[in-house]
Each structure stands twice: as C-alpha cells, then as structure tokens.
Amino acid sequence: MKLNYNYDGNIACRTILQDQLEKLNISYQLLDLGQIEISDNISEESFDELQTSLKRFAIHIIDNPKAQLIQKIKDAIIEIVYNKDKFPNTTISQYLSDKLNYRYGYITNVFSEYTYTSIENFIIIQKIERAKKLIIEEKLSLTEISYELNYSSVAYLSTQFKKVTGLTPSMFKRVIDKRRKLSNTE
C-alpha cells in the first residue's frame, strides 16, 4: 500500500533533537528556530556523542560564526515563507537587518559568498519550493496558493515558477502524477 504524507520539517527536527538530547541525558532549552541552549560545562565526550547521533538525521551543529549567520538568515526567510501572517510590512532587507542585528550590506555579502546565490534568489527558491508542496497536496487552487505565498497575482506566481523550474505549474503537476503512476505499476 502506498500512502502520501506531508510533514513539518521544523517540528520533526525539534522532536528529533529532544529525543536525542534526552537519550544522552543532556539538559537543554529549545530556543528560536535552529537554536538550542545547553550547559557550557558539557563534557567533550558527550558533545561528540551528540554530534554523532544527530548526524544520522542530517542535523549538523554549526560552530563557525559565519555559517551560523547564514543559517539564521535562511531560517528567518523560511519562517516568513511558511507563515503568511509573519510576512513583514517593511522591506525584506529591513526585516532581516532588524531580526539579525547586522547591516543589510554585511548580511548579503556573507550570504552570497557562502551560498553562491543572492538573498532575493533564495527567497524565490523557497517560495517555489513551498508552492510545489502545496500543488502536490491538492488542497488549494493555484490562485489560493499565490495568495498564500504573497504573490500579487496567479500570473506572477506562474512566471516565477517557470523561471525557477523551467516548467509551468500544470506541467509540474503532470510530471509528478505520471511519476507516481509509473512507480505504482512497477
């Protein structure tokens, strides 16, 4: 039997972290997205153990300050792409620089140096990623999806979708459906 499922990556990640930390008897506090606080006097041994056990779930502890900043930028962007209500009334540059307490010029330089893309482009990629999930879920129409993702019109969403994937939303849906059919008949 084949089942479809959806998931919330943040909740999944937090649950894994909680399970692993408790298994290793490390006391912790979950902070904002992508951050936890643990005691400073944790032994090197149990820190290594924690790193190893998280690696299995592709969760990496980031200990380089620039990499940490990049992760915070990504998390802040993903937060607004996945919560329409959190979408800032100000510009994205203002939102990021307020949230992260750095000049926007510094934020964009660090970001493009390490990720080989711009913040603007990263936002577009994340929005289209969410659009793909919503299209596959089939609960919302394309017009509703464009509203959910703060696009001014469905035409604009389709144009950006085509730019990022090379496909129209309907061709994307067709490919996914046919792939499923193919793997069901095998």
Place this chain on the structure above:
Amino acid sequence: MIAHKDPMHILLADDDEDDRAFFSEAIMELKMDNKLTLFTNGNGLMDYLVLPDIKLPHILFLDLNMPGKTGIECLKEIRANTRFKDVSVAIYSTSSSEKDIEDTFIEGANIYIKKPNDFSALKKVIKEVINMNWQFHTSGLNIETFFFSI
C-alpha cells in the same frame, strides 16, 4: 545535506571528445570547489557507480545519445536504485521538444539541458545548473520535486 565546505562531486558521461573538453573547461571556471570525473560512455559510468566504495556524486550529467547504454537507460537504472536517491541527474540533449523534456522528467531526471551551440552559453548554463543544484543540497529542499529545465 552537505556541509558548505565540501567540494561538489560532478560526473559526466559523454561520448563526444570535444563536448567533454568544453564541459571540463566550463567546470574549471566555476568559483565553487569541485571534483569532476569523466566517462566516455554510459556503460563505463554504470560500471563505476555500482562499485561499493565510491563517494557518490552530488550531480551527474548524461548525454542523451551515446553508443551502448543511452542517457535514458542510465537514468532508469539509476532511479531504480535507492542508493542514488540523493544524486541529481542532469540530461543534456539537442532536442527542446516539450514532449521529450516531460518524458525525461517523468523517468526521474532533475535537470534537462538543451545543449547550447556556443561555449559562452554553455558556461552560463552549467554555472546556473550547478548553483541551483547546490541550493538543493545545502538548503534541505526536496530532491524528488527538483526540476530545472534550461
């Protein structure tokens, strides 16, 4: 997901010597740290991929028309093996018909490249493909719904 400092591992299978040379040159001009391995046909590529101890590539480029195993045949074998589920597959071809593009994606390709005619266009296309692929590997995006037609 890969860490930011890992080099990107790239494989290419193409029977045309000139195309391989152009491709290598385009890859060499990338800013991103990378490791490129070349194959002159699909059989050689598939023999290599089934070796147990290799480091799997992040992306592999397949020419559609090769003697022996074609690009599509390689693609089907790769997608039938869950060991390669995190490997992006880019097909490049001289066709730009929508039907060919759609069929290639249905078979499990992530990227479809219409072979450009001149070198500067090729460099630009490869850079865009590699950068987009990097985003999928470093930002937790779903590779099963990764499509990029260029």
